[in-house]
Amino acid sequence: MQRAAKCALRLDISRAFCPSNVRNCGAVNRVNGSVSCRRYSVLPPPRDEEEKAMLDSMLRVDHAGEYGANRIYAGQMAVLGRTQTGPLIQHMWDQEKMHLERFNEILGEHRVRPTLLLPLWNIAGFALGACTALLGKEGAMACTVAVEESISEHYNSQIRTLMEADPERYTELLQLIKEFRDDEIEHHDTGLEHDAESVPGYLLLKTAIQAGCKAAIYISQRI
Amino acid sequence: MAALIRGLRAGRALRGLGGVAVQGTRSTQCSNVRRGFHRAALLRLASDSKSDTSVPPPSYHEVHTAGESSSSSAQGESSEDAQPNTSFQDQSGEHSEDYETEEQLQVRILTAALEFVPQHGWNMEAITAGAETLGLSSASTGMFNNGAGDLVLHFVAQCNAQLTETLAEQNNQVQLGQAESKKTGEFLKDAVEMRLRMLVPYIDTWPQAMSILLLPHNIPDSLKHLSTMVDDIWYYAGDRSTDVNWYTRRAALTGIYNTTELVMVQDSSPDFEETWAFLDNRIKDVVNMANTAKQVQATGEAVVQGLMGAAITLKNLTGMNQRR
Numbered sequence: 001m002q003r004a005a006k007c008a009l010r011l012d013i014s015r016a017f018c019p020s021n022v023r024n025c026g027a028v029n030r031v032n033g034s035v036s037c038r039r040y041s042v043l044p045p046p047r048d049e050e051e052k053a054m055l056d057s058m059l060r061v062d063h064a065g066e067y068g069a070n071r072i073y074a075g076q077m078a079v080l081g082r083t084q085t086g087p088l089i090q091h092m093w094d095q096e097k098m099h100l101e102r103f104n105e106i107l108g109e110h111r112v113r114p115t116l117l118l119p120l121w122n123i124a125g126f127a128l129g130a131c132t133a134l135l136g137k138e139g140a141m142a143c144t145v146a147v148e149e150s151i152s153e154h155y156n157s158q159i160r161t162l163m164e165a166d167p168e169r170y171t172e173l174l175q176l177i178k179e180f181r182d183d184e185i186e187h188h189d190t191g192l193e194h195d196a197e198s199v200p201g202y203l204l205l206k207t208a209i210q211a212g213c214k215a216a217i218y219i220s221q222r223i
Numbered sequence: 224m225a226a227l228i229r230g231l232r233a234g235r236a237l238r239g240l241g242g243v244a245v246q247g248t249r250s251t252q253c254s255n256v257r258r259g260f261h262r263a264a265l266l267r268l269a270s271d272s273k274s275d276t277s278v279p280p281p282s283y284h285e286v287h288t289a290g291e292s293s294s295s296s297a298q299g300e301s302s303e304d305a306q307p308n309t310s311f312q313d314q315s316g317e318h319s320e321d322y323e324t325e326e327q328l329q330v331r332i333l334t335a336a337l338e339f340v341p342q343h344g345w346n347m348e349a350i351t352a353g354a355e356t357l358g359l360s361s362a363s364t365g366m367f368n369n370g371a372g373d374l375v376l377h378f379v380a381q382c383n384a385q386l387t388e389t390l391a392e393q394n395n396q397v398q399l400g401q402a403e404s405k406k407t408g409e410f411l412k413d414a415v416e417m418r419l420r421m422l423v424p425y426i427d428t429w430p431q432a433m434s435i436l437l438l439p440h441n442i443p444d445s446l447k448h449l450s451t452m453v454d455d456i457w458y459y460a461g462d463r464s465t466d467v468n469w470y471t472r473r474a475a476l477t478g479i480y481n482t483t484e485l486v487m488v489q490d491s492s493p494d495f496e497e498t499w500a501f502l503d504n505r506i507k508d509v510v511n512m513a514n515t516a517k518q519v520q521a522t523g524e525a526v527v528q529g530l531m532g533a534a535i536t537l538k539n540l541t542g543m544n545q546r547r
């Protein structure tokens with residue numbers, strides 16, 4: 001009980017002093033001795049095997065998603081980096097990098113196995129980003145819109161699952177996912193603002209990309 | 224003593240389902256044995272609560288037959304199965320000292336049986352001998368459907384738990400600053416050696432145990448034990464990787480552990496010196512490979528940067544490098 005209170009206090013203090021986009025609370029609190037409340041811990045200690053498996057697969061697919069998004073933006077930057085949309089894509093990429101950092105921390109801390117298909121998502125993401133960027137700025141924005149829509153839908157369904165299960169227990173995790181979902185929706189809206197819909201074959205492209213994302217999510221949850 | 228336990232158990236039968244507590248620690252049994260056990264325990268408690276406390280406490284024959292009849296009528300029990308699992312969790316940790324679950328009893332029998340393994344080997348005879356030292360009849364071994372497999376898996380789980388405890392303790396010491404942290408190679412070597420040394424009292428019969436672990440119906444459990452052990456060792460060695468390295472490291476350590484185990488089984492040198500030398504060499508190999516891989520990657524990156532530089536120079540020279 002006291003430990004939980006101390007954790008909460010540490011959490012509040014670290015939130016107050018660290019700006020919200022610098023999530024180094026883990027590094028800051030690393031020195032505090034005992035095992036159970038060493039740092040700002042997003043997950044509750046698992047109650048049984050089933051819960052651990054569910055949380056594992058959720059975090060695994062989220063990590064794979066952020067990794068893929070990272071590579072997609074890298075591909076887009078490789079083609080469009082030196083054009084006028086370069087800074088915009090770079091900004092969105094930086095936010096994805098932060099998300100990935102955060103998930104890397106969580107996976108390491110909670111001993112979650114990453115998906116075996118990461119090398120595949122590496123190549124596929126980069127290829128997708130580069131190919132859509134070759135269609136021009138509108139193509140890149142259309143790809144962003146499609147992917148971000150998939151990811152925010154996916155985060156929403158995770159939020160729903162957690163809320164249905166036990167919102168009190170998963171408060172920090174819910175907060176994290178909500179924050180990331182809001183970022184992804186922002187990217188989605190940015191893409192729409194920058195003429196995503198004016199790419200020829202927009203609907204076809206969007207449907208194809210979203211189908212690919214759904215398949216990737218399905219596989220990464222399991223493998 | 225056992226009769227006293229049984230008497231108390233009958234007396235507490237009115238506590239109902241909630242009284243059956245599950246150990247919070249990692250299961251040391253095959254999950255299907257545990258499930259069969261829960262069903263048997265439920266049936267017994269149900270029958271106890273229905274009948275009066277004046278009925279003599281059930282013998283292990285009854286438990287065994289109850290277990291068998293419950294496993295044969297598995298369909299009807301499935302609804303019962305879903306509920307007891309959740310109630311066990313609510314009650315976890317809340318067991319009185321006098322009341323013992325079937326799982327705890329199994330653990331006690333198997334632990335006692337380990338003493339007789341050097342003499343009888345990994346089979347039902349050892350389990351029977353173990354049960355007899357606890358004052359139970361030899362018929363109580365009927366609860367072990369998998370027989371030798373149960374015994375070996377129990378031993379493996381026990382060793383892994385001990386290893387994890389020691390590693391966690393060492394980790395704690397390092398965190399508190401009371402001990403130096405070891406380099407990865409040294410840490411792995413010490414951990415594997417510590418784990419393999421636990422086999423020393425049973426080394427003569429270990430080939431039999433290894434072949435039991437390779438039986439098809441034991442493979443899922445033995446693989447699970449092996450993979451959790453390797454994961455634990457890497458976790459305490461400090462691995463927090465979240466990419467393909469997660470897999471390559473664990474695969475490498477699994478290979479090292481298995482081959483060293485095989486070497487140990489036919490090693491006749493004093494205190495298994497040859498085994499530890501073999502282990503040392505394998506770990507050095509893996510560490511070298513990791514270093515080489517890092518170097519290759521660094522070289523590759525440098526080469527790519529050089530090529531990019533050359534390409535940009537060319538683009539500059541030909542005037543292609545304009546902002547669009």
